[in-house]
Amino acid sequence: MLELYMLASGSSGNAVYVATENTKILIDAGLSGKRLAKALAEIGTDAAALDALLLSHDHLDHIYGAGVLAKRYHLPVYATQPTWNAAGKRLGGLPADLRRFFAAGEKLVFAGLEVETFPVPHDAAGPVGFIFRQGGRAAALVTDLGYVTPYIMDCLQNLDGIVIEANHDEEMLFNGRYPWPLKRRIGGKTGHLSNVMAAECLTQVISPKTKQVVLAHLSAENNLPSLALDTTCSRLEAAGIATGKQLTVRVAARHEPSCRILFT
Ligand SMILES: [Zn+2]
Numbered sequence: 001m002l003e004l005y006m007l008a009s010g011s012s013g014n015a016v017y018v019a020t021e022n023t024k025i026l027i028d029a030g031l032s033g034k035r036l037a038k039a040l041a042e043i044g045t046d047a048a049a050l051d052a053l054l055l056s057h058d059h060l061d062h063i064y065g066a067g068v069l070a071k072r073y074h075l076p077v078y079a080t081q082p083t084w085n086a087a088g089k090r091l092g093g094l095p096a097d098l099r100r101f102f103a104a105g106e107k108l109v110f111a112g113l114e115v116e117t118f119p120v121p122h123d124a125a126g127p128v129g130f131i132f133r134q135g136g137r138a139a140a141l142v143t144d145l146g147y148v149t150p151y152i153m154d155c156l157q158n159l160d161g162i163v164i165e166a167n168h169d170e171e172m173l174f175n176g177r178y179p180w181p182l183k184r185r186i187g188g189k190t191g192h193l194s195n196v197m198a199a200e201c202l203t204q205v206i207s208p209k210t211k212q213v214v215l216a217h218l219s220a221e222n223n224l225p226s227l228a229l230d231t232t233c234s235r236l237e238a239a240g241i242a243t244g245k246q247l248t249v250r251v252a253a254r255h256e257p258s259c260r261i262l263f264t
Pocket residue numbers: 010011014059061062144217
């Protein structure tokens with residue numbers, strides 16, 4: 001069994017619950033410790049039952065509650081050395097026995113759940129994406145990246161499930177009220193994936209094995225769930241990939257648990 005559950009998604013906070021029969025981990029903790037515990041309770045689990053917290057990168061929408069959660073539940077926190085360095089004070093109070101390190105590209109194993117990590121181009125220190133593998137099933141979690149590198153494209157091949165960022169609609173970003181430097185940052189090579197970029201990537205990596213796609217980390221300002229979904233589905237269909245019963249495409253909710261993926 002491999003389960004992924006989006007607890008919250010977007011610049012107001014990110015967290016993803018990943019579980020198998022034997023382990024429960026959390027990827028990112030970008031909400032307050034209290035809200036994370038509440039979200040976990042809503043999906044029928046308990047923060048005290050978590051085995052580990054993994055951090056994708058040091059931005060606040062991914063680490064906001066990490067320190068509080070880790071200390072309260074004595075949870076080991078895994079992050080790259082650059083993430084630890086950059087997260088500074090926010091995670092500074094964590095006792096040494098809860099600090100774990102991995103290198104981007106390293107594979108971690110939690111009671112049989114394999115977690116592959118890979119570097120992503122994003123304006124943070126040592127940011128990573130993840131592939132989870134258990135019992136022949138595999139799913140990816142990749143958000144906060146400016147573009148899909150050839151290496152990431154390879155990592156995403158032949159998966160059962162893909163959670164990918166669809167941050168913004170390019171026109172909404174361009175015409176929106178953000179100042180130009182911020183627009184350039186978001187749309188740049190180390191910013192965030194647009195709907196079109198996510199959709200183009202999906203047309204290259206979806207195989208007959210792929211059953212679930214979740215669009216994540218949508219901008220509140222420069223995107224709409226319906227637009228992300230329409231852009232993706234129409235591009236997939238133009239590429240001859242039918243969506244519907246065989247392949248579900250959903251959009252992760254911003255503030256509450258959504259888009260459970262369960263492979264049995
Ligand atoms: Zn983010």
